[in-house]
Amino acid sequence: MAGSPLARKDTAAAAGEAAPLLRVSGISVRFGGIVALDNLSFDIAAGQIVGLIGPNGAGKTTLFNCLSRLYPFTGGDITFAGTSLSAVPRHRIAGLGIARTFQNLALFRSLSVFDNILLGRHCRSGSGFLANALRPPRIAHEEEDAAQRVAGLVRFLGLDALAAAPVAAMPFGTQKRVELGRALASEPRLLLLDEPASGLNHEEVDALATLITEIRDRLHVTILLVEHHMSLVMRVSDKVVALDFGRKIADGPPAAVRQDPEVVRAYLGTGPATAAAGAGR
Amino acid sequence: MAALPTDSATARRNQWLGLALVVLLAAVLPFFLSNYRVFQLTLVLAYAIVLLGLNMLTGYNGQISLGHGAFYAIGAYTAAILMDKFGVPYWLTLPAAAAVCLVAGFLFGLPALRLEGLYLALATFALGVALPQLLKYKHFEHWTGGVQGIVIIKPDAPFGLPVNADQWLYLFTLGVAALMFILGVNLLRGRIGRALVAIRDQPIAAEAMGVDISLYKALTFGVSAMYTGVGGALGAIAVQFVAPDSFTIFLSIAFLVGIVVGGLASVSGAIYGALFIQFVPNIADQISKAAPWAIYGVFLIACMFLMPGGIAQVVGGAWQRLRRKPGKSV
Ligand SMILES: Nc1ncnc2c1ncn2[C@@H]1O[C@H](COP(=O)(O)OP(=O)(O)OP(=O)(O)O)[C@@H](O)[C@H]1O
Ligand SMILES: [Mg+2]
Numbered sequence: 309m310a311g312s313p314l315a316r317k318d319t320a321a322a323a324g325e326a327a328p329l330l331r332v333s334g335i336s337v338r339f340g341g342i343v344a345l346d347n348l349s350f351d352i353a354a355g356q357i358v359g360l361i362g363p364n365g366a367g368k369t370t371l372f373n374c375l376s377r378l379y380p381f382t383g384g385d386i387t388f389a390g391t392s393l394s395a396v397p398r399h400r401i402a403g404l405g406i407a408r409t410f411q412n413l414a415l416f417r418s419l420s421v422f423d424n425i426l427l428g429r430h431c432r433s434g435s436g437f438l439a440n441a442l443r444p445p446r447i448a449h450e451e452e453d454a455a456q457r458v459a460g461l462v463r464f465l466g467l468d469a470l471a472a473a474p475v476a477a478m479p480f481g482t483q484k485r486v487e488l489g490r491a492l493a494s495e496p497r498l499l500l501l502d503e504p505a506s507g508l509n510h511e512e513v514d515a516l517a518t519l520i521t522e523i524r525d526r527l528h529v530t531i532l533l534v535e536h537h538m539s540l541v542m543r544v545s546d547k548v549v550a551l552d553f554g555r556k557i558a559d560g561p562p563a564a565v566r567q568d569p570e571v572v573r574a575y576l577g578t579g580p581a582t583a584a585a586g587a588g589r
Numbered sequence: 590m591a592a593l594p595t596d597s598a599t600a601r602r603n604q605w606l607g608l609a610l611v612v613l614l615a616a617v618l619p620f621f622l623s624n625y626r627v628f629q630l631t632l633v634l635a636y637a638i639v640l641l642g643l644n645m646l647t648g649y650n651g652q653i654s655l656g657h658g659a660f661y662a663i664g665a666y667t668a669a670i671l672m673d674k675f676g677v678p679y680w681l682t683l684p685a686a687a688a689v690c691l692v693a694g695f696l697f698g699l700p701a702l703r704l705e706g707l708y709l710a711l712a713t714f715a716l717g718v719a720l721p722q723l724l725k726y727k728h729f730e731h732w733t734g735g736v737q738g739i740v741i742i743k744p745d746a747p748f749g750l751p752v753n754a755d756q757w758l759y760l761f762t763l764g765v766a767a768l769m770f771i772l773g774v775n776l777l778r779g780r781i782g783r784a785l786v787a788i789r790d791q792p793i794a795a796e797a798m799g800v801d802i803s804l805y806k807a808l809t810f811g812v813s814a815m816y817t818g819v820g821g822a823l824g825a826i827a828v829q830f831v832a833p834d835s836f837t838i839f840l841s842i843a844f845l846v847g848i849v850v851g852g853l854a855s856v857s858g859a860i861y862g863a864l865f866i867q868f869v870p871n872i873a874d875q876i877s878k879a880a881p882w883a884i885y886g887v888f889l890i891a892c893m894f895l896m897p898g899g900i901a902q903v904v905g906g907a908w909q910r911l912r913r914k915p916g917k918s919v
Contacts, residue, residue: 399802400799402798414794416790416791418790419787423783427784430780430783430798430800436781437812440781441775443779450780451779451780454780
């Protein structure tokens, strides 16, 4: 249970191990009578892929929303690269290096695929209204540079053929990929993926697994992955954190978490736990 | 809804060339028209600046304003008071009107941040109905001229240029409009324009991408009011007269009609919209002296049905087809 990983973390700290990239320590979130997160703590080390699992309503998206500062949390704190997030306004999160995708998509519907991804670069410039209206060469270069980087990303994600098309016309899976591109465009250090595999078929999930590992290995991005698709999580994650009713019930290597009796019980209590069947909602 | 101004380098060069051509054509136009027509076209240019500003706010950023007539009036009175009471040359009143309206719009935009959709529409409506009355207020009368308003003198052409006063004012207004449009297109086609649309489409994601929504919305209100104020100042100089009754709530509604008919979130739509609000009431009047507004209403409804994306979309579509045809046959 929650006791043992905490103890492990303490000894690690005592041994002088490098500070984690993200540290969630003892945060809680309540909505009226519902406890969406209950004294949650866990760490993510730089370079890790961490899977976050749990039945529907376990609080996974709520945690993302805390990291985006959309929801206020009580109790402890979240620190990212040593900075406490509680004092950071929402619009500065991306600039700090945390990017996310949304479970139910939040794209800019009237913009093209390309422009949606370009928006991800907003936080990488500080140019204001006046500078943009006058558009000196500095701004023009900045725009060209942004467009070039986005063109690279579009190729990396295999969206070349769709770049100019309006994003609203795309199928769900493609839109999820555009969101991934938009998040990557901000050059994050930590990438939060909320159910990237939903709406994908078997081969596409395979390709996604490869893509997620590539993002970590080639772009050096640390990843927190929320997914119901158990085989995907188990395949790519270095460690898995399991939630149930906002409480952490397991935290450790994928193989160990999969067999954890509490995890098995949590999934049996609400639906099938095994492999891809867990994706059904 | 129309997309952001297109981006490829050649497309952009063509756009600027097109704009230069339009400006050139517009510059020779007054030499073939009566002074009255030239005066009307001067107003079209002033309105086009207003509509570009309102379109930034409503079309691109999604904040509805039913009160932009107020900023138009503030711009107009700033110009009139400076010229009449302080002897400021007409061209210097434009930066003053711009600055006053930028600040006024920003300050109005700050509390308006809490309002969305129809509530914002009501708040701006309140501004639009309140301002003409304030202009009549007794204690401001020394400045505003009260109900009588202020008469201003039409500027003559400088440097002994061989053009009459109407032609000169038209050319001057054309120059200002071209400048305002260039700045506006720059603003809208880059990082800021994308952020404005992002806020309209999906504010939560926009903020997650690093857009400071409150600041951008308030600044957009300011810039929009600034454009409107410059249009108002130019309009006042062209009409040579300001009075509270010229700036009723109907003017605000006409501006909103202009951006919708011209094309929401489209730069060229501002010009089409300006032509509409200047000429359609006249045409309606010529068709029926008895019920001009009924004719106007018919025009408006026909526009909505035939061109739901605005005139800009229809013109843009036709232009694309024209240009693609020769390419396809090769
Ligand atoms: N804005 C909100 N207002 C009220 N309750 C909320 C809100 N957001 C989440 N909740 C509640 O908090 C709990 C956790 O929800 P959350 O969306 O975090 O679950 P999840 O683990 O992401 O589930 P799923 O797998 O279905 O996406 C649920 O009971 C949910 O109803
Ligand atoms: Mg969720």
